[in-house]
Amino acid sequence: MITVNTAVAEHSHDTEATLDRRVEALLGRMTLAEKIGQMNQLFGGDGAAARVLRDDIRAGNVGAVLNVVEPDVVDELQRVAVEQSRLGIPLLFGRDVIHGFRTVLPIPLGQAATFNPGIVRDGARVAALEAAAVGVNWTFAPMIDIARDPRWGRIAESLGEDPYLASLLGVAMVEGFQGDDLAAPGAIAACAKHFAGYGAAESGRDYATTNIPENELRNVYLPPFRAAVDAGVATLMTSFSDLNGVPATANTFLLRQVLRDEWGFRGCVVSDWSSIPQLSVHGLTACDADAAQEAAIAGVDMDMASGVYAAQLARLVEQGRVGLDVIDAAVAGILRIKFRLGLFERPYVEPQTMPTVALDERLQIAKQAALQSVVLLKNDAGILPLSPTQTKSVAVIGPLADEPYEQLGTWIFDGDPALSVTGLQGIRDLLGSQVEIRYVRALETSRSRSTTGFDAALAAAYASDAAILFLGEESILSGEAHSRADIGLPGAQAELVRCVRAAGKPVVAVILAGRPLVLTDVIDDLDAVLFAWHPGTMGGAALAELLFGVESPSAKLPVTFPRAVGQVPIHYNQKQGGKPPSPETTILIDDIPVRARQTSVGNTSYHLDAGYRPLFPFGHGLSYTTFEYSNLRLDHTVLRIGDALTVSVDLTNTGLVAADEVAQLYVRDLVGNVTRPVRELKGFRRVRLAPGETVAVSFRLGSDDLAFFGRNNTEIVEPGEFHLWVGSSSEARLHGAFSLVDAGAERATP
Ligand code: BGC
Numbered sequence: 001m002i003t004v005n006t007a008v009a010e011h012s013h014d015t016e017a018t019l020d021r022r023v024e025a026l027l028g029r030m031t032l033a034e035k036i037g038q039m040n041q042l043f044g045g046d047g048a049a050a051r052v053l054r055d056d057i058r059a060g061n062v063g064a065v066l067n068v069v070e071p072d073v074v075d076e077l078q079r080v081a082v083e084q085s086r087l088g089i090p091l092l093f094g095r096d097v098i099h100g101f102r103t104v105l106p107i108p109l110g111q112a113a114t115f116n117p118g119i120v121r122d123g124a125r126v127a128a129l130e131a132a133a134v135g136v137n138w139t140f141a142p143m144i145d146i147a148r149d150p151r152w153g154r155i156a157e158s159l160g161e162d163p164y165l166a167s168l169l170g171v172a173m174v175e176g177f178q179g180d181d182l183a184a185p186g187a188i189a190a191c192a193k194h195f196a197g198y199g200a201a202e203s204g205r206d207y208a209t210t211n212i213p214e215n216e217l218r219n220v221y222l223p224p225f226r227a228a229v230d231a232g233v234a235t236l237m238t239s240f241s242d243l244n245g246v247p248a249t250a251n252t253f254l255l256r257q258v259l260r261d262e263w264g265f266r267g268c269v270v271s272d273w274s275s276i277p278q279l280s281v282h283g284l285t286a287c288d289a290d291a292a293q294e295a296a297i298a299g300v301d302m303d304m305a306s307g308v309y310a311a312q313l314a315r316l317v318e319q320g321r322v323g324l325d326v327i328d329a330a331v332a333g334i335l336r337i338k339f340r341l342g343l344f345e346r347p348y349v350e351p352q353t354m355p356t357v358a359l360d361e362r363l364q365i366a367k368q369a370a371l372q373s374v375v376l377l378k379n380d381a382g383i384l385p386l387s388p389t390q391t392k393s394v395a396v397i398g399p400l401a402d403e404p405y406e407q408l409g410t411w412i413f414d415g416d417p418a419l420s421v422t423g424l425q426g427i428r429d430l431l432g433s434q435v436e437i438r439y440v441r442a443l444e445t446s447r448s449r450s451t452t453g454f455d456a457a458l459a460a461a462y463a464s465d466a467a468i469l470f471l472g473e474e475s476i477l478s479g480e481a482h483s484r485a486d487i488g489l490p491g492a493q494a495e496l497v498r499c500v501r502a503a504g505k506p507v508v509a510v511i512l513a514g515r516p517l518v519l520t521d522v523i524d525d526l527d528a529v530l531f532a533w534h535p536g537t538m539g540g541a542a543l544a545e546l547l548f549g550v551e552s553p554s555a556k557l558p559v560t561f562p563r564a565v566g567q568v569p570i571h572y573n574q575k576q577g578g579k580p581p582s583p584e585t586t587i588l589i590d591d592i593p594v595r596a597r598q599t600s601v602g603n604t605s606y607h608l609d610a611g612y613r614p615l616f617p618f619g620h621g622l623s624y625t626t627f628e629y630s631n632l633r634l635d636h637t638v639l640r641i642g643d644a645l646t647v648s649v650d651l652t653n654t655g656l657v658a659a660d661e662v663a664q665l666y667v668r669d670l671v672g673n674v675t676r677p678v679r680e681l682k683g684f685r686r687v688r689l690a691p692g693e694t695v696a697v698s699f700r701l702g703s704d705d706l707a708f709f710g711r712n713n714t715e716i717v718e719p720g721e722f723h724l725w726v727g728s729s730s731e732a733r734l735h736g737a738f739s740l741v742d743a744g745a746e747r748a749t750p
Contacts, residue, residue: 015340023335026087027328031060032314034087035331038063040310041094041270041302046070050077057091058084061310063302063334064092064138064270069414071349074135082347089335090343092189094270097139097177098157098411099123101130103362103419103537106373107409107478107514108143110533112159112558113621114372115662115684117172123369124176126362128188131414135349137341138189140237142173144224145194148569150559151204153482156410156514156534158199160558161571161618163220164681167227174233182234183342186354192228194239194272196254197221201241204568206483209242215674217243218709226263234337235268238300240275247282249275250291255299268333269299274306288312296322301330363419363538370535370542372660372686376553376622377519377529377561383506384528385549385624386466393436394468395460396424397500398493399443400512401470409534410479410514419537423470423510426540430548438464446473447491454499461503468547469500469509469526475534478514487565488518501525510543516561520615531557552624552659554686556729561616566607572618572730573677581606619664619681619729625655625691629663629727629734641717641743644702649726649734651697653689660688665699666732668723673710679730699726706740 027035041064044050050068057080068074074093081091099105105123106113114120124142131139144166147158159166170192179187197217200210212221225236236259239248248254249271259265279291292312295303303309316322338344346353376384386394400406404420421429424439431437438460442453461467471493476482488494489511501507508528511517512535523529530553532543545551562570585602589609592599606612631650639645651663665683669676683699701724703717710716719742725732 019336019339022339023332026089026335027331029087030331032317032327034060035327036309036313037061038089038331038334039302039313039327040307041066041092041304042307043305044068044073044077048073053077054080057081060085060087060089062091064094066094066305068093069095069134069136071135071351075348078347090338090347092138092338093135094138094140095131095136096141096411096413097127097131097136097188098141098143099127099409100366100412100536101127101414102416103130103366104408104412104415105366105369105536106539107156107534107536108159109156109514109558110373110535111369112165112169113375113533113555114369115165115556116372116686117168119365119369119372120169121172121176122365124173125179126357126365128177128179129186129354129357130362132186132188133349133351133354136188137343138191138235139177140191140193141177142170142190142228143193144170144228145199145239146221146224147199147559148571149199149201149204150487150516150562151483151485151565151568152199152201153206153478153484153514154198154480155559156478159224161560162558162573162681163223165558166224170224171227171231174228174231178232178234182340185346185350189234189337189341191235191237191270192225192233193237195225195236195248195259195269196239197243197248198239198241204483206481207240211244214713215709218713222258229259229263229265233267234340235270236265237270237272238275240272240278242282247275247279247284249300250279250284250294250298252298260299266333266336268301268337270302271295271300271304271306273304276300276303277306277308289316292316293321296326296330301333366536367538367542370539371545371551373533373535373555374542374546374553375531375555375557375620377531377616377620378523378526379528379622381527384508384530384547386508386547388431388434388548391435391465393438393464394427394466395457395464396427396437396439396468396470397442397457397460398470398496399441399446399448400472400474401439401441403474406474407512407534407539408536409475410482412475415537421538421540423540423543426542426544427547429541430544430550436464442496443491443493445491446471446477446489446493449492451492451495451499454496457496458499458503461500461505461507464505466506466508467500467503469497469507470512471497471509472512472517473514475514485565487515489522494522497522497525508547510547512539516559518562518565518615520563523615549624549657552657553621554623554660554662556619556621556662556664557616558618560614560618563613563615564607564610567610567614570614573680575675576678577605579604581612586611617730621662621729623655623659623661625653625657625659627661627689627728628652628654629732632726632734632736634736634738637738639701639703639738639740641703641719641740644700645738646698646700647724647726647736648696648698650694651687651689652694653691656691658688658690660686661728662686663697663726664729664732665701666725666730667701667706669706669708669718670721670723672708672720673716673718674708676708679725681730703740
């Protein structure tokens with residue numbers, strides 16, 4: 001049920017013929033050197049340093065520059081390109097605008113927890129406007145790598161483990177960045193990355209090899225890219241990683257067969273930073289010339305930062321190793337983006353022509369996104385929300401309570417920590433002098449092992465009505481090249497939890513982190529847990545409102561939380577296998593009789609020391625109210641191929657406060673030409689309900705939504721029996737069933 005923004009599709013379709021003519025005409029006037037120049041993206045660096053590029057730009061040797069964010073330098077370089085180079089082709093200015101620019105939204109994984117394409121689109125729009133105002137016309141986002149391994153530091157940048165959710169939210173980001181019309185002031189080109197499979201890095205170690213069978217690649221890793229291409233994404237970036245023996249940057253199967261031939265992508269593919277010469281480090285090629293040849297032939301149009309295209313391609317063409325058709329196709333893709341962006345008409349930074357959004361409004365969007373991204377994992381005895389009237393004092397404890405920078409998360413080159421509202425500040429702003437606040441940092445950083453601050457923490461908790469612990473990991477502990485093998489709370493934080501617990505007061509944890517953490521050893525000592533990811537600029541303001549019940553949490557996990565790191569990769573949409581576990585067949589390590597020779601109660605698939613269930617499943621997230629799902633109905637129990645059915649449930653707010661709920665629809669295809677996941681998310685709706693209110697929530701399920709890649713790796717819609725569930729997580733129990741039948745066969749049956 002991916003709704004493609006037809007405005008975008010129609011716009012690009014309408015102008016396609018004109019675009020082709022313009023591209024062709026310009027291409028016809030270019031020398032080989034000028035063409036190769038377009039394929040070259042160079043690092044501009046900060047400020048004046050970028051000016052060293054002027055001679056190369058004037059000579060037509062540069063097509064794009066990255067990381068220049070000073071408008072006067074952008075204009076100066078652009079002027080050289082437009083007014084002093086022979087053909088006057090404008091430059092692209094690229095930058096990683098990942099989850100905000102000045103105003104920082106929650107990390108993408110946090111945004112995924114909103115299950116709200118609208119707020120994700122608005123956030124990307126704000127980021128585009130702020131970035132465009134300083135001259136950025138191309139962002140290297142969204143990152144839509146499916147990520148099932150929380151050890152991988154870049155899971156923070158991802159939209160989680162589910163192809164459907166990542167597809168919808170990835171498209172929302174593309175729409176936010178690019179708008180309806182890429183040529184409109186304030187729109188910037190998006191870049192779907194990293195094509196493809198990067199998230200499957202072995203053991204979650206960044207840049208490590210991936211081995212993904214084609215069937216899994218097509219069913220799990222490629223759908224978000226397909227959705228982004230269908231939504232008109234301007235560019236794609238290749239992955240650093242090796243895929244089944246051929247690094248993505250030289251992978252003809254991905255870049256030609258799938259992307260161009262099957263999906264019809266006509267935009268530009270950029271390498272990742274120096275990923276072309278790295279083909280030789282991988283051991284796929286022996287030298288830069290071979291690497292440039294492999295990448296160009298595979299379909300990498302632009303070389304990010306390495307200069308090997310500039311150094312090698314002319315000779316490779318002369319030697320007949322790379323055809324002119326390959327060069328022309330690459331340059332056509334690049335010029336097409338420049339035309340689509342309207343750069344030939346409006347090359348310079350013109351903030352005065354851009355739609356403006358007042359700072360207040362941008363901060364409100366960041367706050368809304370944060371409010372909807374914080375997941376209430378646990379809330380024993382309704383400890384949360386704390387009552388601002390009955391709570392006379394709180395102890396605010398921990399290394400992340402007052403860290404304006406750390407709460408912004410990874411990839412925030414241009415973020416402004418001065419705008420940040422921290423948790424401590426948010427609580428102070430909300431409560432004023434109404435409640436006494438005792439702040440104790442207790443640990444210098446999340447990694448600190450010294451317990452010297454613990455006495456003060458215990459005393460503060462003892463003297464207060466409740467303790468709020470701000471725990472987790474700083475932003476530097478996730479992101480690119482920042483993978484972890486042990487994903488528990490670092491340093492002495494678990495000890496801090498136990499120490500504060502001894503005060504006998506309610507203990508609430510707010511956890512800030514770039515990934516799911518293994519919380520098994522602390523979870524029982526915490527009465528309530530708000531998992532806040534890195535919530536961005538307005539994180540603290542949102543957290544205060546959630547802690548004190550101004551708003552109810554409504555976020556849902558976009559990724560499974562393991563009980564032990566040894567369960568990884570763990571994801572809800574797994575295959576069942578031939579020996580699925582159940583409570584009856586599971587015997588855990590402490591229950592195995594002494595000197596037992598055999599413990600078999602069924603030989604099923606689980607870990608003796610962790611069982612088979614996660615600590616928190618995909619889709620989980622509590623609220624301050626309770627919701628009841630009932631009366632599941634289908635308008636048809638027989639669905640013909642080509643048709644759609646409607647699944648409806650009644651959703652009731654059975655608690656005492658108004659709140660949003662994200663109702664989720666899961667489907668299982670019982671028998672397939674290849675084995676199918678035990679459940680797959682096929683729809684979700686975020687709805688707001690007043691106390692006592694009941695609404696009917698409906699999902700449309702088309703037979704297309706049941707398509708998958710079968711044994712021959714072609715997409716099929718296969719008749720058969722399906723189960724479905726609607727509820728508040730991937731463990732929803734309200735259940736229905738239907739049959740999918742061949743259109744012809746069904747018509748023959750009265
Ligand atoms: C990252 C990309 C990023 C690029 C440019 C690389 O190291 O993998 O995601 O867009 O740098 O900064």
